[in-house]
Amino acid sequence: MSSQWWEIAAGVLAGLVAVYAILLLALWAYARRHPETVGMRDALRLLPDVLRVLRRLAADKSVARGVRIKLFLLLGYLAFPIDLVPDFLPLIGYADDVIIMALVLRSVIRSAGPDALRRHWPGTPAGLAVVERLAGLPAPRPGNPERNPGAG
Structure with missing residues (x-):
């Protein structure tokens, strides 16, 4: 049972890190696309x-x-x-x-x-x-x- 809890927690953490990375990538892409702003x-x-x-x-x-x-x-x-x-x-x-x-x-x-x-x-x-x-x-x-x- 505790093994499942850690797997779920690790999955949620990995998902949050992935979302964070996507947001940072989107901000970087926006800044690169509009450098003249x-x-x-x-x-x-x-x-x-x-x-x-x-x-x-x-x-x-x-x-x-x-x-x-x-x-x-x-x-x-x-x-x-x-x-x-x-x-x-x-x-x-x-x-x-x-x-x-x-x-x-x-x-x-x-x-x-x-x-x-x-x-x-x-x-x-x-x-x-x-x-x-x-x-x-x-x-x-x-x-x-x-x-x-x-x-x-």
Whole structure:
């Protein structure tokens, strides 16, 4: 009987390790497929502004409830000390946070619209441009005041 218990425990553990490896592989594949999106250094430098805009969007009652739930879940994930990739690992430790944040931002902006992001953005226009790239929005056209909150 105790032999069966160990076999079951070993099988569950092997399954969890396999799922973890698949998730890491998926994150790595996503990062390789979208290398032009945003550099890790830019993403980390903008983290305070990104967290503020996420919080503001989550509190905005004009944003759909499903979008706000995604944002609260993302903020919880970012605040939770246990990640897919431990943060103490150099460089790759924060990669999962940045990739998951980018995926959620893309989903949120598809639902709420880029105007909601621009309306709540607390940082500089250059920072907004980086976050828009991170969210998968097209590059701004020169002289388009709609994409440049500092203009007009």
